[in-house]
Amino acid sequence: MAKTYYDPADLRKFGKITEWNEELGNKFFDYYGKVFEEGALTAREKSLIALAVAHTEQCPYCIDAYTKDSLQRGVTKEEMMEAIHVGAAIKSGATLVHGVQMMNKVNKLDG
Amino acid sequence: MATKSLKKLGSDLAKSNKQLEILSNGIFANDELPTFKNKISETSQFPLKAKPLEILQINVGYMCNQVCEHCHVDAGPDRKEIMTQETMQQILDVIKTTGAHTLDLTGGAPEMNPNFRWFVEEASKIGVKDFIVRSNLTIIRANKKYYDLPQFFKKHNIHVISSMPHWTRGKTDKQRGEGVFDMSIKALQELNAVGYGMPGSDLKLDLVYNPSGAFLPGDQSAMEKDFKKALMEDFSIQFHNLFAITNLPIARFLDFLIASENYEDYMYSLVEAYNPAAVANVMCTNTLSVSWDGYLFDCDFNQMLELPVNSKSKHISEYKTELLEGRNIVISQHCYGCTAGAGSSCQGVVA
Numbered sequence: 001m002a003k004t005y006y007d008p009a010d011l012r013k014f015g016k017i018t019e020w021n022e023e024l025g026n027k028f029f030d031y032y033g034k035v036f037e038e039g040a041l042t043a044r045e046k047s048l049i050a051l052a053v054a055h056t057e058q059c060p061y062c063i064d065a066y067t068k069d070s071l072q073r074g075v076t077k078e079e080m081m082e083a084i085h086v087g088a089a090i091k092s093g094a095t096l097v098h099g100v101q102m103m104n105k106v107n108k109l110d111g
Numbered sequence: 112m113a114t115k116s117l118k119k120l121g122s123d124l125a126k127s128n129k130q131l132e133i134l135s136n137g138i139f140a141n142d143e144l145p146t147f148k149n150k151i152s153e154t155s156q157f158p159l160k161a162k163p164l165e166i167l168q169i170n171v172g173y174m175c176n177q178v179c180e181h182c183h184v185d186a187g188p189d190r191k192e193i194m195t196q197e198t199m200q201q202i203l204d205v206i207k208t209t210g211a212h213t214l215d216l217t218g219g220a221p222e223m224n225p226n227f228r229w230f231v232e233e234a235s236k237i238g239v240k241d242f243i244v245r246s247n248l249t250i251i252r253a254n255k256k257y258y259d260l261p262q263f264f265k266k267h268n269i270h271v272i273s274s275m276p277h278w279t280r281g282k283t284d285k286q287r288g289e290g291v292f293d294m295s296i297k298a299l300q301e302l303n304a305v306g307y308g309m310p311g312s313d314l315k316l317d318l319v320y321n322p323s324g325a326f327l328p329g330d331q332s333a334m335e336k337d338f339k340k341a342l343m344e345d346f347s348i349q350f351h352n353l354f355a356i357t358n359l360p361i362a363r364f365l366d367f368l369i370a371s372e373n374y375e376d377y378m379y380s381l382v383e384a385y386n387p388a389a390v391a392n393v394m395c396t397n398t399l400s401v402s403w404d405g406y407l408f409d410c411d412f413n414q415m416l417e418l419p420v421n422s423k424s425k426h427i428s429e430y431k432t433e434l435l436e437g438r439n440i441v442i443s444q445h446c447y448g449c450t451a452g453a454g455s456s457c458q459g460v461v462a
Binding site: 012038042043044068071072073074076 | 278282320327
């Protein structure tokens with residue numbers, strides 16, 4: 001057994017998932033590659049979205065990958081920090097907006 | 112921020128043999144990663160052969176007014192290697208006889224060579240198609256005696272290529288030194304003022320971008336768009352093209368990679384991004400690099416690693432086209448830097 005659940009070196013092995021299911025693995029990587037191509041959004045904008053989502057998903061591999069990818073695209077650290085605050089705001093907003101549900105329930109049960 | 116060269120600091124990494132040893136051992140000795148030779152052999156591209164000479168790149172000296180964090184030359188104010196007028200004359204004699212269409216002056220800060228202006232004046236009489244000076248920009252503002260450089264460049268129709276690591280002050284100064292950004296902006300505005308870099312202008316002004324850390328450059332055309340937009344909006348600066356150049360793992364950048372424990376990951380990135388199509392166009396196949404003391408190398412990087420050309424013609428004074436054309440290019444693992452992604456050369460991407 002590995003001593004930790006996450007090993008940074010495993011990121012390089014991501015492509016190996018195709019070895020145990022070539023068809024689905026390849027379809028995923030084709031899709032993934034296509035998503036990040038320059039489109040209506042620039043590859044730079046997509047990289048920042050990916051960085052923010054990497055944080056909300058709390059995926060260490062994705063954080064490593066998209067921090068580096070952002071740097072490669074000339075993104076500044078100020079831009080990166082703002083992007084993850086957007087992610088954090090949505091996360092906290094998503095928690096707090098459920099407060100309305102709590103309030104509704106209190107009002108129903110306890111007038 | 113460093114103020115001294117590795118050489119002055121007496122660092123082990125100032126020695127080229129030590130750098131070559133690092134690049135041949137570790138992950139490349141235990142077969143974790145393929146050597147560059149094995150990699151290009153997979154596509155039958157070994158040995159790399161020199162094609163007819165197109166670009167003569169002259170390093171007129173390692174002295175520089177800046178001490179940039181990742182300089183592959185390990186240049187700085189304390190470097191005393193300066194090309195003499197005698198060597199310059201030998202180069203002029205050779206240029207007249209070759210078919211090279213591009214003459215590319217680099218350094219250090221080439222303008223700091225006391226014979227720089229004489230050399231430019233003499234070389235411009237020969238009439239090469241593209242005459243490049245790699246100017247670090249800040250030299251133009253470093254001392255009064257350099258203030259007229261934009262006019263001097265214009266007079267001789269010099270193609271100016273300058274380093275600009277980012278369009279923000281913070282990232283630029285971190286890599287190139289405190290105050291470099293503001294001085295560079297001022298220098299670019301002065302170049303624009305005499306016509307350099309303006310749309311449709313024959314006075315060519317290109318910028319070189321190289322990453323500020325242990326990562327590869329992004330897409331060259333996307334970076335160019337970002338640079339143009341930001342420099343125009345913030346400073347009304349215009350330029351022609353942006354060249355994205357990959358940092359090669361030698362000298363100060365190698366020192367940084369090792370000290371920051373990024374060396375192995377960086378080499379993995381280079382090998383993973385290996386592009387056989389870039390190999391076909393690497394600059395060493397059409398370029399010769401001449402050192403401050405007149406010796407010949409396949410590229411500026413090999414010059415710094417003291418890997419001489421594989422030819423009987425080793426010095427500019429004994430230059431012979433027939434001995435140099437078709438020679439086998441000298442390679443090591445640093446060469447992966449020129450074949451990653453869209454490839455990298457002193458003129459930007461190659462594939």
